[in-house]
Amino acid sequence: MDFFTAPPAPDREPEEEKTLPPWLGPPDTVLGRTVDISRTLFHSEALVIVLTxxxxxxxxxxxxxxMAARPVEGVNKDTWWERRDLMFERRHRRFHPGTSLEDEVLRFGVRFPDGGKATTVDGRPHYGGEWPPPRPDGPILQERGGGGGGGGDHFISFGWNLWLWPLPPAEPFEFAVEWPAFDVPLTFTEIDGAAIAAASEHARPYWP
Known part of the structure; x- marks a missing residue:
């Protein structure tokens, strides 16, 4: 006779499956098509930012x-370690809507030819518990996580994943970056939207 037995399964109704709307993130069951971009968004002796x-x-x-950074002549050790900590602490996320952005806040953004724009500091739309959530009026650019590593005193690197909705138009659009704490001014880089739009036609579901 068994002394230890597993409890019976709870008697509950199965939860309704919720499909994530495309403006909140990529579909779980679709294999996207990768496009090589390799555009440098910012470059200095101390820091390089690339849309890969x-x-x-x-x-x-x-x-x-x-992103990759290194100490350079003229930047003291304390400043280097402050910047290193800033990159790993991801303080670019720590801001309060309605207030001025601090220099430590890293900002990414896109601007489409029709004037529509989206940035990572726009804040998430509020849905009030409604499902499915209402479709936003304009484009959205949201951070989807990241990570990195480095060589201690001599080199650090970090990566970010962003979700852009909707697809950019099949023409050039602008990608923006700004990070005052790292001496990165507001900088725009032209990106080929046609290559991304064409690649989207080759995305396919994992199961037909």
Missing amino acids: SAVAFPEGAKLYIR
């Missing part, structure tokens, strides 16, 4: 950012 690639889906795209 995109993964295109039918209604949006994941954008991959890579």
